[in-house]
Amino acid sequence: MEKISIDKLHDEIIPNLGSDELILDVRTPAxxxxxxxxxxxxQDHExxxxxxxxxxxxKTVYVHCKMGGRAQRAAETLDMEGLDNVVCVSDGGMARWIEMGWEVER
Known part of the structure; x- marks a missing residue:
């Protein structure tokens, strides 16, 4: 399974995100x-x-959470379900996103 940082997601992936790609946030609904x-x-990681x-x-599902741990577990679960299109955002997560002051939606 491929792993990328939240910085790469922000800087390289999101500006070019296609309609056949998904950002999946596996934190709790709250x-x-x-x-x-x-x-x-x-979708909660559980x-x-x-x-x-x-x-x-x-084509690609980018899985992220707050710090990276839940994203890793969720990506492993999806891998076990047979998906080969999952990329784990394992470094930083929303904690870094917010720290950097990048745009959030509420």
Missing amino acids: EFAEGHIKGARN QVAEIAGELEKY
């Missing part, structure tokens, strides 16, 4: 409501297997 990356979809079938249609 955390997501406090602020998230514009256009991201929320329930990510429930949407594995829906995620197959995307």
